Amino acid sequence: xxxxxxGRPPFVLRARILTPLAEGGTRYExxxxxxxxARGAITAVEPWPASPVEPADGTGTPAIDLRPLVLxxxxxxxxxxxxxxxxxxxGAGLDxxxxxxxxxxxxxxxxxxxxxxxxxxxxxxxxxAAGTTTVLAYGxxxxxxxxASFRAAEAHGIRAILGKVMMDRGSYDDRxxxxxxxxxxxxxxxxxxxxxxxRDEGRLRYAFTPRFAVSxxxxxxxxxxxxxxxxxxxxxxxxxxxxxxxxxxxxxxPEALDYLDVYDRAGGLxxxxxxxxxxxxxxxxxxxxxxxxxxxAHCPASNLFLASGAxxxxxxxxxxxxxxxxxDVSAGPELSIFANMRAGAYTQSGLRVLGEDDTRPLGPLDWxxxxxxxxxxVLGIADETGSIETGKAADLIAVDPRLVAPIEGVDSHDxxxxxxxxxxxxxxxxxxxxxxxGRRLDGPPGVA
Ligand SMILES: [Zn+2]
Numbered sequence: 001x002x003x004x005x006x007g008r009p010p011f012v013l014r015a016r017i018l019t020p021l022a023e024g025g026t027r028y029e030x031x032x033x034x035x036x037x038a039r040g041a042i043t044a045v046e047p048w049p050a051s052p053v054e055p056a057d058g059t060g061t062p063a064i065d066l067r068p069l070v071l072x073x074x075x076x077x078x079x080x081x082x083x084x085x086x087x088x089x090x091g092a093g094l095d096x097x098x099x100x101x102x103x104x105x106x107x108x109x110x111x112x113x114x115x116x117x118x119x120x121x122x123x124x125x126x127x128x129a130a131g132t133t134t135v136l137a138y139g140x141x142x143x144x145x146x147x148a149s150f151r152a153a154e155a156h157g158i159r160a161i162l163g164k165v166m167m168d169r170g171s172y173d174d175r176x177x178x179x180x181x182x183x184x185x186x187x188x189x190x191x192x193x194x195x196x197x198x199r200d201e202g203r204l205r206y207a208f209t210p211r212f213a214v215s216x217x218x219x220x221x222x223x224x225x226x227x228x229x230x231x232x233x234x235x236x237x238x239x240x241x242x243x244x245x246x247x248x249x250x251x252x253x254p255e256a257l258d259y260l261d262v263y264d265r266a267g268g269l270x271x272x273x274x275x276x277x278x279x280x281x282x283x284x285x286x287x288x289x290x291x292x293x294x295x296x297a298h299c300p301a302s303n304l305f306l307a308s309g310a311x312x313x314x315x316x317x318x319x320x321x322x323x324x325x326x327x328d329v330s331a332g333p334e335l336s337i338f339a340n341m342r343a344g345a346y347t348q349s350g351l352r353v354l355g356e357d358d359t360r361p362l363g364p365l366d367w368x369x370x371x372x373x374x375x376x377x378v379l380g381i382a383d384e385t386g387s388i389e390t391g392k393a394a395d396l397i398a399v400d401p402r403l404v405a406p407i408e409g410v411d412s413h414d415x416x417x418x419x420x421x422x423x424x425x426x427x428x429x430x431x432x433x434x435x436x437x438g439r440r441l442d443g444p445p446g447v448a
Contacts, residue, residue, distance in 0.1 A: 005446060006064060009040045009394065009438030014048055015066040016401075018415055019073050019388035020369040027388075028415035033063065034071060036394040040437030045388055066398055066447070068411070070418060072368070073387050074133025074395040074434055075337035076375025078297035079236075079276040079326025081138045082149055082162070083111035085123050087330040092305050096242040097214070099306060099331070105172040108165070111140035113148050120152035127158060128443030130335040131431040133395045134159040134375065134385060136236065136274060136297070136326075138209050141165050141173045143188040150196045153204055157439050159385065159395070161234060162196070163209030164189050168220045169252075186223050190231075197233050202384075203436070207234035207274070212241075213249045213262045221266035234272045234379075236297075237263065240285075241277035242308040260285040269294045274378060276326060277302075278316070279309035286319050295322040295378040298370075300344035302328035310347050314359040324375030338426035341367035345423065364419035394438040398447075403427040 006013075017032035027045070035044040084104060091103050111119075116139070127135050139146045139162055146164045153160035166189060167173075168181040176184055189208055197206035208228040210216040216224075221237075228235035240246055240259045249259050256262045260281065263269055269292035276297040278289070289296070298311055308331075316323050325344065327335050334340070345367060351357035362370075376386025385395040404421040405411065412418055422430065434441045 004064070005398075005433050005440060006438075007440045009036045010038045011036050011061050011438065012063040013066055013071065014063045015398065016068065016070040016418075017045060017388060018070050018368070018418060020365070020373045022373065022382065022387060022389060026365045026368070026415055028418070030413045031067070032071070034388065036438045040394050040439065042388060042390050042392050042394050045390060068402065069398040069400055069432060069447070071388060072131070072397050072399055073372040074385070074397050074436065075131045075371045076134040076324055076379070076386060077127065077132045077327050077335070077337055078136050078274055078324045078375050078378055079299050079328050080135060080335070081329065082120060082123055083108045083115070083140045083145075084330035085119065085126065088335070089333045090330070092333075093307055095244050096306055096308060096331075097244050097248065104330075108140040109172040111145050112142055113144035116145035116148035117152070120149040121156065124153055124156040124158050124160070125443035126335055128156075128434040128441035129431060129445070130337070131397045131399070131434065132158075132335065132337060133397065133434055133436050133441070134379070134381070136161045136207060136234070136379065138211075138236070139164050141167060141171060141185070143192060146192050147195070150192075150199075150204060154200065157436050157441050159203050159436055161205040161207050161379065163207035163234075163236060164192055166208070166210045166220055166224055167215040168217050169215050171215070182217065182220055182223070185220065186227065189224065190227055193227070193231050193233050197231060205233065206231070207236045210237050212238035212245070213253060213259065214245060218253070218266060221263065221268060225266050225268040228272065229267070232272070234274060235268055236274045236276070237268070239263070239275040239278045240280040241303075242306065243280060246280050258282055258285055260288055264288060264292075271295070272380065276328065277308065279303060279311050286315060286321070289316070289321050290319040293322070295324070297326035297378070298323050298344065299326040299328035299332055299340070300347050301334060301340050302326075302332035304343055304347065305333055306331050310351055312351070312357070313344070313348060313362075314357055318359070322374065322378045323370065324378040325371045336426055337371040338423055341371055341423040342426065344370075364416050364423050367423050368419050394435055396435045397431050397444075398433040399430050400432050403430040
């Protein structure tokens with residue numbers, strides 16, 4: 001295996017390559033050649049040439065041999081809370097609203113600028129080490145902590161869409177008089193969007209982030225959605241995660257038909273809206289999500305950790321709704337999207353065991369697609385990232401299949417078997433390197 005990994009483009013890699021394809025299906029090259037140009041774009045994905053002479057690729061760079069590592073597209077995490085990372089793995093089984101009050105609001109209250117400057121660089125390294133190259137994340141309510149988080153993402157190199165949490169009901173921020181919370185939150189969010197949305201040719205983007213209907217007035221939901229529309233930024237919030245929350249939303253918004261209708265009335269639904277969870281939905285809500293092309297961040301490990309519910313994933317996919325995966329740390333215990341594929345697959349198995357789902361089970365290559373290309377489609381950036389295809393940015397990870405082998409020496413060149421072990425036996429060190437636009441990200445340990 002090559003001793004040094006390329007830090008910036010151009011470069012040529014020799015490795016196994018496994019990727020979903022935009023036109024459908026999967027590509028696996030047991031011995032592949034990947035070329036990346038000086039701009040960080042993929043210019044070739046092909047079998048390693050049989051000719052003993054290394055082909056001229058215009059870069060003049062000799063290929064770096066990473067075999068037996070597997071190159072995959074970088075994973076897309078559609079739902080995670082930056083300030084909550086230090087709490088990951090704690091609080092299993094509590095209901096959502098109790099968990100928020102006991103663990104989360106005290107933690108987010110501390111997420112000021114200094115805390116963000118300390119945590120965010122480590123957080124982005126941890127995402128890269130988990131194999132995530134694109135992240136859509138919530139911050140806390142404090143504007144300066146979001147600037148610090150964006151600065152950290154800018155320096156690190158990860159693709160990041162971030163948003164300041166907006167709450168004008170039951171907020172943990174008690175520094176402002178109640179009658180100024182709404183205007184202040186809207187102004188600060190608009191200012192953050194103006195500073196960061198589209199930075200570095202779209203690598204950094206903004207998401208207006210009202211926490212969820214329990215924490216927001218109808219005015220907050222409506223005005224934040226209007227800002228997202230007028231700026232072309234995203235709008236993200238939570239939907240129908242657990243039963244207690246659904247009941248509380250019904251109490252707070254008696255005029256709404258159901259939970260989704262609260263966001264619909266606010267003008268929040270549409271192709272640049274990402275709703276996390278979306279478990280406890282009526283048939284009307286599923287149809288309305290499809291009709292408005294609103295996308296879903298499915299967070300299976302979180303849903304099991306807090307016993308929130310079992311996602312009827314097949315129902316959403318059958319309706320044509322765009323769905324990708326989210327770690328939802330720290331309601332989810334792990335940043336790894338691979339670990340979330342496993343939790344998602346077990347959830348679907350559980351539903352089948354209970355006789356509640358008779359659709360064809362998703363296979364390992366379906367889960368790979370959900371964790372990468374479908375996540376990019378949810379964000380509307382699938383022309384840029386989410387798969388290893390010519391013309392796209394080199395957003396890649398290199399994974400060591402030896403770390404997930406059931407026993408030393410066992411290997412496979414069947415793509416579904418390769419992916420199955422990565423999803424069902426993820427190892428914390430299996431991601432050895434990660435690149436965005438061909439620039440290597442700090443975090444993964446590298447190759448020996
Ligand atoms: Zn969440």
